[in-house]
Amino acid sequence: MRFSISVPGSLARQLDRMVAQKGYDNRSLAVADMIRAHLVEHHQQFGDKEIAGAITLLYDHHKQHVQAVLTDIQHDHHEVIIATLHVHLDHHNCMEILAVRGKAGLIKRIADELIAAKGVKHGKLTVTSTGKDLPT
Amino acid sequence: MRFSISVPGSLARQLDRMVAQKGYDNRSLAVADMIRAHLVEHHQQFGDKEIAGAITLLYDHHKQHVQAVLTDIQHDHHEVIIATLHVHLDHHNCMEILAVRGKAGLIKRIADELIAAKGVKHGKLTVTSTGKDLPT
Amino acid sequence: MRFSISVPGSLARQLDRMVAQKGYDNRSLAVADMIRAHLVEHHQQFGDKEIAGAITLLYDHHKQHVQAVLTDIQHDHHEVIIATLHVHLDHHNCMEILAVRGKAGLIKRIADELIAAKGVKHGKLTVTSTGKDLPT
């Protein structure tokens, strides 16, 4: 489907520069990707929608109990946590990436709980879709 | 400035629904906002700082060549891609999460290249730190 | 529970040396681990028993179609393949480790099919238990 949009000239020029820098073949492919990205984010607000995604955590495993707490939270929700990828960054720092899938509301609550745990330096929930209702 | 783009019909319909739900007066205003949001992210210069993070990709592995292209890009940069976690969401859809570590500028370029690859429905780079200079 | 066993003297001495080299606190802990390891293997012959495990594959992703074939097989069985960890060893070689869980007979068939795929240099199924009926 073809449709046309009107945007300020300077914005269009910046768009074209970004499209080239990111290596897209053409402007339509880039804009379609942006629309999909915003759809994914838009769908997050509906708590019951099924999403997939990643929770990224950074912590020092020497901090008292942090790992035990994170593992307990994860086992409490093992039905939505597919698997966890643990990277030993150095002697102290761990990056843990949880692949998750489930209702958006629950996933958000689990992410909040993990990120708020004492000893976690940084955490982020990255939401994508399960792909079922996202046209290519 | 007016320009036209072509996107799949089902994507255009989902766009129009979101535009209405978000309360935009028209499609052009919404798309212009999306472009601006992506420009802001694109312009964040990361430079030479070492980061760790995750690149999350969603794609249909049946789409011609998409997996071969993604694997080629990843092997070209195997020194910064620690490991990739692949989740088979259903018969068609794959979620792939790459644990990465390296100079921010390079990581961002790799993420851009992967996300722009034809057949990738959605992708996102989540940046965290290597933890070294991030106090708990 | 305490029970005593009788073995040749030379075997007992070699056992004690191995127990020390492997870093066990005492002989009982080491023998208990051996018993558990043999129970896990013994249970594999019963096709209907639920097992967990890992399938390790080594292949050159440049070989025609090998990755597409492996992904197709995996998606056909996405209900027993929890997630796949992909490591880019160098420009050519990939190590892929599949975390699996399901009936022993099915897991073995999937492993056989993956390992037999053209282009796979080496593959192995490592079976463990789901832990439910394995006493510590």
Next chain:
Amino acid sequence: MRFSISVPGSLARQLDRMVAQKGYDNRSLAVADMIRAHLVEHHQQFGDKEIAGAITLLYDHHKQHVQAVLTDIQHDHHEVIIATLHVHLDHHNCMEILAVRGKAGLIKRIADELIAAKGVKHGKLTVTSTGKDLPT
């Protein structure tokens, strides 16, 4: 030579069932066979050759300190442990799969140390090659 070992009652009962199913005349003969099988594996000298592989561990994360011990060992060797995939099997049981790469002797020592850790129910080192000197 006679010596006595102490193992959990439930493990002793499962051992006796297996001993009967396998057709051994008595428990001692079966345990002696197990010891010999482990000695054979233990004596395989791997030396300096670079290998890639997977270490699979099964444990109950509620057991005192087991996770902290395993993480400490892994961080001590973070240069050969590429990444760890953690699967939450149920409320108690964890399967952890470590993707490793390095000198065979070191990898074997790390695997021995992890598997011998108190609380680990079952563990196994699966060795593959880095693919460099393995023709397809």
